[in-house]
Amino acid sequence: MVGSSGFALVNGRFSDEVSASNRGIAYGDGVFETVLVRGSQTLWLDEHLCRLQSGAKILNIPCDIAAIKHDCLRILAAFDEPLGVLKIILTRGTTARGYTPLKAESDRIVSVSSYKQHREMWDEGVVLAVCQTPLARQALLAGIKHLNRLEQVLAAEELHKRGYQEGLMMQAGCVIECSRSNVFAVVSGELITPSLSLCGINGIMRSKILSDTKSLGLPVRVKAFGISALVRAEEVFICNSVFGIWPVTKIECMHKEIGPMSRLFQQEYERYFYA
Template sequence: MKIKTAPITLVNGLFADDVAANNRGLAYGDGVFETILVRGSRPLWLDDHLQRLAAGAKQLSIPCDIATIKRDCIQLIAVFDAPMAVLKIVLTRGASLRGYTPHPASPDRIVSIAAYTPNRANWNSGIALALCQTQLSSQTRLAGIKHLNRLEQVLAAEELLRRGYQEGLMMLRGSVIEGSRSNVFCVVDGKLSTPSLSHCGVNGIMRQHILKHADELGIASTVREFGVSLLQRAEEVFVCNSVIGIWPVTKIECMHKQIGPISHLLQREFDTYFYV
């Protein structure tokens, strides 16, 4: 029976709100996380998220018990009463001695759930994008994974809040990488492109599904490096993640864009996942 409507958290399988002060996730951002849309008590692409969590944990040499984490997720969803929610999984290296050296420790898993209200207006009408002044750093060993070191995104979010934008593009040495909380796609000459993540950025679950669906629909797509000049030429631009879905872009700073047929087609492919 569902009994909860306020946010709830499990820490290592127990209902709690606190973690140890010497937790390495708190001290150093030493861990990985996932954010998952829950609609009608069904977590969207849960297994995909858990696989990415495990891959990121392996990259950081953090033990990861997927079966136990999945059990935590199911337990929270079972007692949470909201039509739509966001489930967050955080896996840290655990508590340890002072210093950066990752001594052996038992990992901590923190799984929480909270109600969520989707923004259908952004899905339908699109958004304006800023070009963030905050730049990303290159670190190939962290590229693609969703690790807890998010200060660059925090700085970008502060910048966007101050300027009145809902999302902005983040770059590395002139190359577009991603949004502050999304992946980015553009359509040039009818071909779908998304930035390479070989140096930094998060390989989003929604990004993966869009590339897969594009292939099934016969839409030519490529993963490549590109700068703002390609976005200037683009017929369409959109951002995406597995919570918001697809938000078309109608403006990038002073560049105006149209919501085009490929954006609409992909939205129709995913509409039932997020709204209908």
């Protein structure tokens, strides 16, 4: 399919059609990735494909990484916008009716569409809500980016109605993540980020930051914490691999300062998003 909004490949063919019996549609039975595209170059595609493959393994879905990567290269060759988002979807394919995942060939769907960055959020920060929509506890699916995103859909609808760009999502009183990003805070000089052992997505940008703390010599802890930790925090920032790093200037009525840790990580990664 070729259109003004972008391109799509379904199992290696230009198309925007999948079977009505596809398990990705019927049950959210699959995994996906979203990858920033700048000037036809992808940001951290290999890391995204590695996470896709890991998620597929947990769900026992066949995953042909070579075919997926080939589809990505083909579709990017046809995309001429300066900025875009590449979306990679892998489903269990089409089977007979019923939850039981009988043997089927997986379906891969790769699409790309234009994207507009929000530099003002990078520079000036973002205001967060505390979402009333909670996250469910499911350790078996924790960390992976599976296709069932109903919690995030409900949270996004809530945030839109309330006039917020992004919001914190909780599980049993613990901060887990935001609706489309991960969260970090600096408390008493120590960088902390929520544990994702029970729910949440292990973001690529989150992993990059955690890895870089070692080379930068920064203290960091992955731990469970509630809103009270964010009240005490000297600074808070959110991140994902599409928009980068946004400092938090306010959590509902609670003001926060843009601090040196947020700016340090922005300095480390600005070239990937705005060079």
